[in-house]
Every structure is written in C-alpha cells, then in structure tokens.
Amino acid sequence: MTTNTTKNQKAATDGGGDVRLAGIGKTYGSFTAVHPLDLTVPEGSFFALLGASGCGKTTTLRMIAGLEEPSSGTVHLGDQDVTALPPYKRPVNTVFQSYALFPHLDIYENVAFGLRRRGIKSVKKQVGEMLDLVQLGEQARKKPHQLSGGQQQRVAVARALINHPKVLLLDEPLGALDLKLRRQMQLELKRIQTEVGITFVHVTHDQEEAMTMADQVAVMNAGRVEQLGAPADLYENPRTTFVANFLGTSNLIEAEVDTRGGEDVVVKAAGDKLVLPGARCSAPAKAGGKVLVGVRPEKISLTHADDAGSIPEGRNRITGTISNTSFIGVSTQYVVDCAACPEFEVYAQNIDRDPRLAPGAEVVLHWNPAHTFGLDAAQDIDAGVAEGEAA
Amino acid sequence: MAFVTSFKNWFKRNLVVIAGLLTLAYLLLPNVIVTVFSFNKPNGRFNYEWQQFSTDAWKDPCGVAGLCGSLSLSLQIALWATLGATALGTAIAFALVRYRFRARGAINSLIFLPMAMPEVVMAASLLTLFLNMGAQLGFWTILIAHIMFCLSFVVTAVKARVMSMDPRLEQAAQDLYAGPFQTFVRVTLPIAAPGIAAGALLAFALSFDDFIITNFNAGSTVTFPMFVWGSAQRGTPVQINVIGTAMFVIAVLFVLASMVIGNRRNRRKA
Amino acid sequence: MSTLTEAPPPLTPAAPEQKPPRIRGRWTPYWLLLPGILWLVVFFAAPMVYQASTSVQTGSLEEGYKVTWHFATYWDAVSEYWPQFLRSVAYAASATVLCLLLGYPLAYLIAFRAGRWRNLIMILVIAPFFTSFLIRTLAWKTILADGGPVVGALNTLHVLDVTSWLGWTSGDRVLATPLAVVCGLTYNFLPFMILPLYTSLERIDGRLHEAAGDLYAKPSTVFRKVTFPLSMPGVVSGTLLTFIPATGDYVNASLLGSADTGMIGNVIQSQFLRVLDYPTAAALSFVLMAAILAMVTFYIRKSGTEDLV
Numbered sequence: 001m002t003t004n005t006t007k008n009q010k011a012a013t014d015g016g017g018d019v020r021l022a023g024i025g026k027t028y029g030s031f032t033a034v035h036p037l038d039l040t041v042p043e044g045s046f047f048a049l050l051g052a053s054g055c056g057k058t059t060t061l062r063m064i065a066g067l068e069e070p071s072s073g074t075v076h077l078g079d080q081d082v083t084a085l086p087p088y089k090r091p092v093n094t095v096f097q098s099y100a101l102f103p104h105l106d107i108y109e110n111v112a113f114g115l116r117r118r119g120i121k122s123v124k125k126q127v128g129e130m131l132d133l134v135q136l137g138e139q140a141r142k143k144p145h146q147l148s149g150g151q152q153q154r155v156a157v158a159r160a161l162i163n164h165p166k167v168l169l170l171d172e173p174l175g176a177l178d179l180k181l182r183r184q185m186q187l188e189l190k191r192i193q194t195e196v197g198i199t200f201v202h203v204t205h206d207q208e209e210a211m212t213m214a215d216q217v218a219v220m221n222a223g224r225v226e227q228l229g230a231p232a233d234l235y236e237n238p239r240t241t242f243v244a245n246f247l248g249t250s251n252l253i254e255a256e257v258d259t260r261g262g263e264d265v266v267v268k269a270a271g272d273k274l275v276l277p278g279a280r281c282s283a284p285a286k287a288g289g290k291v292l293v294g295v296r297p298e299k300i301s302l303t304h305a306d307d308a309g310s311i312p313e314g315r316n317r318i319t320g321t322i323s324n325t326s327f328i329g330v331s332t333q334y335v336v337d338c339a340a341c342p343e344f345e346v347y348a349q350n351i352d353r354d355p356r357l358a359p360g361a362e363v364v365l366h367w368n369p370a371h372t373f374g375l376d377a378a379q380d381i382d383a384g385v386a387e388g389e390a391a
Numbered sequence: 392m393a394f395v396t397s398f399k400n401w402f403k404r405n406l407v408v409i410a411g412l413l414t415l416a417y418l419l420l421p422n423v424i425v426t427v428f429s430f431n432k433p434n435g436r437f438n439y440e441w442q443q444f445s446t447d448a449w450k451d452p453c454g455v456a457g458l459c460g461s462l463s464l465s466l467q468i469a470l471w472a473t474l475g476a477t478a479l480g481t482a483i484a485f486a487l488v489r490y491r492f493r494a495r496g497a498i499n500s501l502i503f504l505p506m507a508m509p510e511v512v513m514a515a516s517l518l519t520l521f522l523n524m525g526a527q528l529g530f531w532t533i534l535i536a537h538i539m540f541c542l543s544f545v546v547t548a549v550k551a552r553v554m555s556m557d558p559r560l561e562q563a564a565q566d567l568y569a570g571p572f573q574t575f576v577r578v579t580l581p582i583a584a585p586g587i588a589a590g591a592l593l594a595f596a597l598s599f600d601d602f603i604i605t606n607f608n609a610g611s612t613v614t615f616p617m618f619v620w621g622s623a624q625r626g627t628p629v630q631i632n633v634i635g636t637a638m639f640v641i642a643v644l645f646v647l648a649s650m651v652i653g654n655r656r657n658r659r660k661a
Numbered sequence: 662m663s664t665l666t667e668a669p670p671p672l673t674p675a676a677p678e679q680k681p682p683r684i685r686g687r688w689t690p691y692w693l694l695l696p697g698i699l700w701l702v703v704f705f706a707a708p709m710v711y712q713a714s715t716s717v718q719t720g721s722l723e724e725g726y727k728v729t730w731h732f733a734t735y736w737d738a739v740s741e742y743w744p745q746f747l748r749s750v751a752y753a754a755s756a757t758v759l760c761l762l763l764g765y766p767l768a769y770l771i772a773f774r775a776g777r778w779r780n781l782i783m784i785l786v787i788a789p790f791f792t793s794f795l796i797r798t799l800a801w802k803t804i805l806a807d808g809g810p811v812v813g814a815l816n817t818l819h820v821l822d823v824t825s826w827l828g829w830t831s832g833d834r835v836l837a838t839p840l841a842v843v844c845g846l847t848y849n850f851l852p853f854m855i856l857p858l859y860t861s862l863e864r865i866d867g868r869l870h871e872a873a874g875d876l877y878a879k880p881s882t883v884f885r886k887v888t889f890p891l892s893m894p895g896v897v898s899g900t901l902l903t904f905i906p907a908t909g910d911y912v913n914a915s916l917l918g919s920a921d922t923g924m925i926g927n928v929i930q931s932q933f934l935r936v937l938d939y940p941t942a943a944a945l946s947f948v949l950m951a952a953i954l955a956m957v958t959f960y961i962r963k964s965g966t967e968d969l970v
Contacts, residue, residue: 067562087565088574094566100559104581113577114567159567411770414763415785418851421800422789428803439803479697490690498694501701507901509909509953511926515933515946516708519715522939539704542697600793602912603926607933619795623916627799635796642791646784 017043017078017166019064019199024073026059033059035223036072041167041201041216043078046193048202048214052246052387056223057203058097061169064201066090077166088117093160094169098176099152101144107131107155108140114163130162133192150181157189161196170202174209186212207247211235219243221384235296239282241375244294246384251300253293253340254377257285265374267293270339274316274372281374290377297345299371302334304354305362317366320344322359332357336365422639429632436626448629452637455628458618462634465615468530469599472537476598477591479538480545481583487546488553505543513540514607521608528610536608537598544597545590552586709950716943726939738944742928746952749924752839752914753907756846760854760903761896763847768858768895769888773867786855794849798916801845805835805917837919845913853902861895862888897964905953925949 018040025036034056041047049057062068064075066087074083082090093114101110111130112123120126131137134154144152153173160168173189174182190213193200204210210217211231219226219234219242227234227243238244241252255269265278265285274293283291295316303311311317320338332353336344346365357363402409428438432445453459483502486492505513517539521532560582564574602616609617619631716734720726739746771782789797804811812835815821824830829840865888873883889896911926925945932942 065566067566086570087562088568088570092566094563096559096563096566098557098559100557100563102560102563102578102582104584113564113569117564117568117573117577163567407766407769408774410766411768411774414767414851415782417763417848418767418789419785420804421797421848422792424800424803425792425796428800439799439806479700482693483697486690486693490693492690492694498698501698501706505701505705507905507954507957509905509926509949511909511911511929512946512950513705513708515929515942516712517704518933519711519939519943520704520708523711523715535704539700542701546697596790600790602795603910606930616793616795619793619799620912623795623799631796631799635792639788639792643784643788646788650780650784 017199018076019167019201020076021060021064022074022076024060024063024070024075026056026063026068027071032223034063037225039218039225039228041199043199044197045215046190046200046202046213048204048210048217049220050204050207050210050217050246051220052205055220057205057220058171060220061094061171061201061203064167065092065094065169067094091163091166092169093163093165093167094171095153095156095160095173097172099144099156101152101155101159103144106141106143107136107147110144110155111159111162113159118163126162130158133161133195134158149177150185153177153185154188157192161192161198165198167199167201170200172203172205174204174206182209189213211247219246221246221387237280237373238294239375240383241292241379241381242384242387244373244375244384245382246387249297249345250294251297251341251344252375252381254381255291255293255340257287257289257291259287260285264369265291267291267374269293269318269341272316272318272340274318275369276372276374277370280372283374283376285374292375292377292379292381294373294375295367295371297333297347298331300346300348300365300367302336302346302348302357303364303366304356305364306356308364311364311366314369315366316369316372317364318344319362319364322357322361322363324359325357334363336363338365425632426636426639429629429636431629431632433629438627438629438632445629448633452630452633455630457613458615458628458630458634461613461615461618464530464612465599468533468537468614469595471534472541472598473591473595475534475538476541476545476594477587480542480590480594481549481587483542484546484549484553484586485583488550502543502546505540506547510540510601510603511607514604517604518607528608529612532608532610533605533612533614536604537601540601540604541594541597544593545587548590548593549583549586552589553583556582712943713947715939716947718940722937731940734940734944735948738941739948742925742945745923745925745928746948748839748922749908749926749949750952752843752846752922752924753904753910755843756850756907757854757900757904759843759847760851761900764851764854764858764899768855768862771855771859772862772865773870783859786852790852795912795916798845798849798913801841801848801917802836805841805844807834807836811835836917837922839918839922841917842914842922842924845917846907846910849910849913850903850907853906854899857898857902858892858895861892865891893964897961901957901960905957908953909949 020041021037021039023036023038024034025032026034037060039060049060051057059068063070066082066085066089070083074081076082077091082092102113105113108127108131112127115123115126127140128137131140134157136151136154136158139147139151144155147155153176156173157168157170170189174185177185186209189200189202202210202214211234214231216228217231217234218228221242226240227238229237234243235247238247238250241250244250244252253269253274255267255274258266258268258273260266260278263278264275265281267274267276276293278285281291283289285291305319318338318340320336322334323337323343324335326333327350329350331347331349334346334348334357336346338344344365428441429448430444430446431438431441432443432447433440434442448454483498487495487498514536517532517536521528526532556579560578561574564578565571569577600616602620605614606617606620613621615634619627622628622631714728715726717728717730717732718726719729719731719734767782767786771779771786775782803809806812812821812833815824815835816833821830821833821835824840825832829843830838835841835844869887869891870883873887874880878886908924909926911924911930914922914924914927929942929945929949932938932945936942
C-alpha cells in the first residue's frame with residue numbers, strides 16, 4: 001500500500017483540503033430543503049451527515065458534488081471556491097445511492113470512465129490496482145448486473161476513488177444491502193478510507209452506521225444541523241430532544257429545577273428528587289424553571305422493591321411497576337410505569353437474572369447522577385422518536 | 392366414465408390454451424397459404440386456386456415486370472423514412488422526458504393524434520395540401536408522408552425507454568468528469584439505444600407495409616404494396632407470394648438469430 | 662445496547678430526489694422539438710385545415726376551386742353516403758369485438774401459460790407483420806373461396822343458412838359478403854389488440870391470482886374480479902387501436918367484399934382518386950374524423966382511463 005501512502009502525503013501537501021460550506025442553503029419554490037448552514041469538514045476525516053429522509057442531507061451532499069445549485073452560500077474545497085463549477089469540473093466524486101453503475105459498460109470500463117474522460121490514455125495499471133484494492137480483480141470483464149449488491153457497491157467506490165478526488169461523497173452507499181453485508185461493508189469502507197486518506201462525506205439515515213464509521217457526525221433535521229460532534233459525544237451529550245431520541249433511545253422526564261448548587265442541579269419530578277451535573281445541562285437551569293431530564297436505558301439498574309435497602313447512597317432513584325419485559329438474549333428490555341414517566345425503558349445485561357422482575361413487580365430504578373443530562377423543556381419531548389424508529 | 396370426467400377437467404383447465412392456439416392458427420393461416428401458393432402453377436392470371444406444384448416463381452422472383460423495381464423503391468423509402476423519423480422522433484422524445492417547457496400538452500396531443508386518426512383521413516388531407524401547393528406527387532411526397540406517420544410511433548418507443556432510465560446515471564457521468572456532450576454520447580445514447588432501435592424497426596415495418604397513405608400521395612409512382620394492390624385487379628403473379636414468403640422467413644430468422652445471440656450472451660454472463 | 666445494533670434494515674431506502682439533471686441552455690428543448698414538431702404541423706395539422714377549407718369550396722377541376730362556405734356539400738355527402746358510414750361503424754365494431762374475443766385468450770396464454778414458449782409465440786404473433794398485409798389479405802380469397810373446404814364445412818354445418826338469414830352472407834358464398842370483410846378486418850387488426858392486452862396482462866402479479874384463490878374465489882371469479890379489471894388499460898387501448906383504423910379501412914372491403922359492402926374509406930378513396938370531387942371527399946373525410954374523435958372521446962370518458970393518452 002505504498003502508493004496510497006504517497007498519495008496521502010501528496011494530498012496533505014496540497015494545502016488546506018477542508019470542505020467549507022458557508023451559508024449554503026437550498027429552496028425549491030416555497031419549500032426550504034436546506035436552511036443556510038455553515039459546516040467545515042476537516043481534511044482526511046470520515047464525516048457523516050445523519051438524518052431521516054427528507055431532512056436535507058442528500059441535498060447538502062449534492063450541492064457539494066455540484067449536482068444541485070445552492071440557492072445561497074458558497075462551497076469551498078481548500079482555498080478554491082467551487083460554487084459555480086459544474087460537477088464535471090469539481091475534484092469531487094460521488095458514490096451514488098443504488099450505485100448508478102453504467103449498465104452498458106463492464107466493470108473495467110466503469111472504473112476507467114473518469115480517467116478516460118480526463119484524457120488519460122494508459123489506464124490499465126491504475127484500474128488494475130484499484131480493482132485489487134476493492135478485491136474485484138477477477139470480475140473486471142463482467143457487466144454490473146452480473147455482480148452481487150456488495151460487489152456493485154465496491155465497484156461504485158472504486159469508480160469514484162480512482163480519480164483521487166479531494167473529497168469522496170457517499171449517498172446512502174449501503175442502503176440497498178442486507179444487514180450482514182452492511183456490517184462487512186462498513187468495516188471495508190472504513191479500511192479503504194484509512195488506507196487512501198481521502199476525506200469521506202457520508203450521507204445516511206442509519207444512526208448506527210454513522211456512529212460506527214464516522215469520526216464526526218452532523219445530525220440533520222428539517223433542513224438544519226441539530227448537533228455536530230464525535231459519535232460518542234453525540235450519544236452521551238445530546239443537546240436537543242431530537243438528537244436524544246434519534247440516536248438510540250432516551251428516557252426523558254419533565255422536571256422542575258429545585259436548587260442549583262455548586263456543580264450539580266437538583267430537580268424534582270413527580271415527587272422524586274434527581275441530581276444531574278450542571279455541565280451536562282444544556283438548558284438554562286433557574287430554580288423553579290422547567291427542564292427535561294434524560295438518561296439512557298442501559299445506564300439504569302433495576303432492583304426489586306424488596307431489596308431497595310441494598311441500593312448505594314447518592315444514586316438517582318425512581319420507583320415504578322414493570323409493565324412489560326422482552327428477552328433479547330444478551331439483554332432484557334423492561335418497560336417500567338413510573339409516576340414521572342409512564343414508559344421508562346431499561347436495558348439490563350443478562351448476567352444474573354432476577355426471576356422476580358416480571359410484569360407487575362414493584363421496582364426501584366437507580367443510576368449514577370453523572371449519567372444524567374438536562375435538555376431545554378421548550379422542545380417537543382418526542383422529537384425524533386418516529387424518525388429514529390423508521391431508521 | 393372416469394376417463395370422460397378427467398378429459399372434461401383437462402379441457403376446462405386448458406380451455407384458454409386451446410382458444411389461444413386457435414387464434415394463433417387464425418393469425419398464421421394466411422401465411423401458410425401464401426407460402427404454399429408460392430409453389431403453385433396457376434391456370435390464368437389469378438393465383439387463388441391450387442393447380443400443381445412448381446418452383447418456377449422461386450427460380451425467377453423478378454420475372455414480372457415492375458415487381459422488383461417496386462420492391463427496391465419500397466425498401467429505399469422505408470430506409471429514408473426510418474432514418475428521418477428516428478432522428479426527429481428521438482429528439483422529441485428526449486425533449487419531452489428531460490426538459491420542462493411551455494405548450495407541453497399541445498405538443499403531446501400533436502404527437503398522439505396521428506396515431507388516433509384513420510389513415511384515410513391523413514392520406515386525404517395530405518393530398519389536399521400537396522394539390523394546393525401544386526407539388527409533384529412521387530418519391531418525395533411518399534417519403535414526407537411516411538416520416539409524418541412514423542414519427543409518433545418512434546417518439547412513443549423512445550420515450551418509454553428514456554423515462555425508465557435512471558437520471559443518476561447521467562449525474563454519475565457528470566460527476567466523473569464527462570461534460571454534457573460526453574455524457575450524452577457515452578452514457579445517454581448507449582442506454583437509450585434499445586428504445587431507439589425498437590422505434591426504428593417499427594418505423595421501417597410501418598413504412599414498408601403502408602398502402603393507404605402511399606396510394607393517395609404516390610401519383611404514378613408504384614411501391615411494393617401498390618404493386619400488389621394493382622395486381623389484385625389485373626392478375627396476381629406467383630412471384631408476389633415468393634416475396635411475401637421470403638420476407639416472412641427472413642423476419643423470423645432475424646428475430647430467432649438475435650434471440651439465440653442474446654441467450655448465449657446471457658448464459659455466458661451467468 | 663443490543664437494540665442499537667439490531668435495528669432492522671429499512672424496508673424502503675430514503676426516497677431519492679428524482680429530478681432531471683441540471684440543464685444548461687433553456688433553448689435546448691425547443692431546438693430538439695423544432696424539426697419534428699414542424700414536420701407534424703406542416704404535414705399533419707396544416708393538411709387538416711386545408712382539408713376543412715377544401716370541403717367548403719366550390720368549383721371544378723378546370724376552373725379551379727374557391728372557398729364559398731358551401732356547407733351544403735356536407736349535407737349532400739352525408740345524405741348520399743350514410744349507408745357507408747353506418748356500415749363502416751358496424752363492421753369496425755364487429756371486428757373489434759371479435760378481436761377482443763379472439764385476442765384475449767391468446768394474450769392470456771402468452772402472459773401466464775406459455776412458459777418457455779412465450780418468446781416463440783410472441784414472434785409468431787408479430788412475424789406476419791413482415792409480410793405485406795395486402796398479400797396476406799389476398800390469401801383470404803383462397804381460404805374463403807367458393808366451394809373451398811372452409812365454405813364447404815360451414816355449409817355442411819348449416820352455419821351459412823343462419824348467416825344468410827342474418828344477411829351476413831348470401832347463398833353459398835362467403836366471399837363478397839359482409840362476413841368476409843369483417844373476417845378480414847378482424848384478421849388484419851388482431852395483433853393490435855393482442856399486443857396491448859399482453860402488455861397489461863403481463864404486468865399483473867401472478868401472486869394476485871393465488872391470493873384471490875386463497876380468498877375463496879373460483880377460477881372464473883378470479884378472472885372476473887381480478888384479472889379482467891386489471892387488464893382494462895390493455896382492453897381500452899386495444900379496442901381503440903383496432904376500431905380506429907378498421908373504420909377508415911377500405912382495403913378489406915375492396916379485396917374481400919363487393920359493391921354492397923363498401924365502407925366510407927372506399928367512398929373517400931374513389932371520390933379523391935377517381936371521381937376527383939375534392940370538396941365531397943374532403944367533407945366526408947372531415948365527418949369521419951369528427952365522428953371518430955367524438956366516439957373515442959366518449960369511449961375513453963366512459964371507460965374511465967383518461968390517463969391512457
């Protein structure tokens with residue numbers, strides 16, 4: 001893989017290769033697909049645009065590719081303003097949704113297409129190397145429809161990468177594959193990105209895919225970027241209810257701020273007192289103000305009410321009744337009916353299963369206050385729930 | 392009894408197959424007659440009754456004055472009409488599918504109407520135009536008429552193909568450094584080719600076999616269908632059947648060959 | 662944590678934004694349309710106008726024609742040739758019904774029952790097109806010849822007695838009777854019925870038949886309630902493709918019929934090419950066009966498939 005390393009170095013010496021979107025927006029008539037947004041994708045990073053269908057992520061991608069003209073704002077690749085350039089003059093390549101491989105050309109010619117259009121005569125060596133990189137050397141003379149979905153996907157990647165674009169754009173590249181193949185391709189794409197060191201911008205509606213592959217994720221909703229950050233950061237510290245619900249599951253409880261002292265905020269929810277770190281509360285926490293308190297289901301421990309005495313001090317606790325359980329194998333999911341929240345979800349690892357934890361049992365839910373986050377109560381508490389389920 | 396019941400059941404189950412095959416026989420019977428009578432040696436001028444076996448006509452297909460001349464004229468007209476209608480029709484089809492423009496509805500009806508108009512009406516009205524213009528009836532008026540009525544069929548065939556084309560293919564080409572012209576030549580055209588070919592084939596068949604419009608606008612020029620028409624009044628030479636049989640056989644062989652090639656290609660791929 | 666990783670794959674991927682590629686040059690569509698549309702305007706639309714104007718002209722070949730708004734031509738033409746008009750509609754309608762009755766089983770056979778024979782049968786349906794239709798129509802003269810096997814069989818079965826009584830045939834003859842003309846029309850336009858029928862039948866998901874059967878429908882009920890309704894687009898376009906050309910046809914009436922089976926096409930043809938009475942011919946042609954457009958519009962409205970065109 002020496003060639004890739006040299007390429008990597010070359011790209012690095014080209015000077016700033018960041019993708020910078022400044023105030024870029026798109027409207028169709030009276031419909032705003034993308035509200036003017038600013039976004040910088042650092043050179044060499046694996047960047048994901050995550051959101052439900054229709055949130056504007058694909059439109060944003062197509063504006064970077066030049067396939068869509070922005071209604072406002074500019075696109076910069078490094079120092080170059082490419083806003084006015086047509087797609088065939090941009091040093092950017094795209095892996096299209098459902099691949100868009102040319103059905104009348106074989107794999108070899110599909111991969112060679114971009115090189116030939118730029119007037120490069122001897123393409124044999126490059127195409128061979130590229131097909132080897134995606135492990136399709138044997139299939140060079142087949143037509144696209146003779147390949148499996150995963151193979152087609154790799155051809156689409158090879159066809160784009162062979163041009164050494166400054167940025168590779170991937171539009172739902174794994175959407176058409178089945179679950180197992182998707183896993184495999186996620187690792188494969190990550191491997192290729194690490195090897196070639198090109199900036200990848202990846203559009204997906206699959207939060208798991210975005211979190212596994214990307215260094216940075218921008219969560220989009222209704223034409224706006226809701227939150228930007230590293231996957232773990234987004235998951236642990238969602239700043240909006242949409243992000244909290246769309247990325248995984250969150251239990252959100254409406255609460256009233258009781259006191260704010262030192263590092264911690266104390267809130268009251270349906271009689272229970274809960275503590276959360278002030279640093280993790282993105283809402284203005286004034287005494288008497290409303291706030292949404294959130295906690296992820298896997299952070300919670302479940303103890304039968306009879307054993308409540310054994311729960312250590314200093315943990316947030318809520319009591320309730322189990323209304324439903326489902327056994328998933330590695331874990332068991334409980335739905336607990338509490339005064340503060342009628343459908344409190346808890347995921348417990350199946351280490352030692354307590355047979356008393358059945359529907360109807362009285363339980364105490366408890367968790368480390370440090371795992372609690374606070375959100376602005378002015379938002380829709382259910383934002384992102386439906387979208388998260390659809391994805 | 393059991394046999395009768397089981398036969399009745401078989402008959403009921405396969406009724407549609409039997410009826411379908413009878414229709415097929417009805418469709419093919421005239422071709423059989425045409426073929427058989429190409430080996431006839433008729434008494435008199437008309438070739439409607441079987442007399443005796445002979446291969447005379449096959450040995451001398453051009454033996455009747457004017458027959459092969461009319462055939463070659465028909466082939467020429469069909470060729471030029473196909474070229475003209477395919478070029479004009481393909482352009483219209485692309486415009487209709489790929490662009491937004493004014494008067495779309497009017498243009499769609501202008502393309503649909505020739506297909507919904509009895510030939511005799513188009514034939515008669517075109518003749519009034521030519522008479523009013525004082526045009527010399529002949530090769531050119533026939534060609535003009537043929538391009539006119541083949542055009543709509545080409546548009547329909549090409550439109551169907553272009554509509555089913557994934558627009559992302561063209562975007563992919565643009566993304567891979569192909570300018571608009573390169574995109575059209577390298578991607579759009581090859582993918583639309585089957586539709587264009589289907590339209591061209593249809594145009595050729597329609598033009599070659601057209602009688603009514605040609606009859607009105609040909610003047611004293613005689614195409615092959617007009618030759619057949621004339622001979623139906625004066626006397627039908629056996630050579631007509633020879634040409635008809637040969638055309639049928641060539642067409643079937645052509646289609647079979649393309650199917651065999653297609654099959655082999657598919658098998659090799661699989 | 663496990664639910665996170667076990668999210669099922671989406672059933673439908675996010676809807677792609679299907680828009681035509683960005684096109685530079687807003688005049689391009691007009692340049693593409695211009696030659697073809699101009700051709701149709703000059704050689705299809707303009708002639709219709711010319712024809713309309715010719716129909717209200719008077720004069721003679723020698724002295725030339727002038728527009729005199731002589732609408733009486735229409736009255737004279739229709740009152741003289743209404744039998745041919747009626748015959749055209751009656752023959753074309755009969756042929757259309759026959760085409761539907763004959764064509765449906767064959768289209769059904771190709772779509773659902775042909776298996777590996779499908780392509781071969783398709784070829785056999787289309788291949789006759791490549792032999793001039795005039796030659797094939799002439800072959801019917803042989804098939805229906807007086808004293809031939811077909812006529813003989815019909816005579817023995819006393820079918821001809823019935824058809825003679827109905828006025829479809831006369832005596833021992835089939836040739837030169839309405840039956841022969843309708844038979845020829847049916848034969849000539851049958852493929853135009855079969856192909857659209859096949860296209861719409863082929864689109865029907867075979868599992869619908871199984872589902873209907875599973876829901877207690879007898880085969881005949883499956884056909885009435887599922888297959889036939891779903892093939893309606895094919896039925897409508899097939900009947901139009903058969904009826905319209907059959908109404909204006911004069912080849913079958915000339916070759917297989919007699920003076921008593923003349924259709925309106927025969928009249929227009931002879932007025933134009935032999936009698937050279939252009940105003941009458943133009944008026945007849947105009948009336949035929951109007952009548953067909955009216956009937957077709959009414960039919961399309963009635964059958965509720967306006968999106969067909």
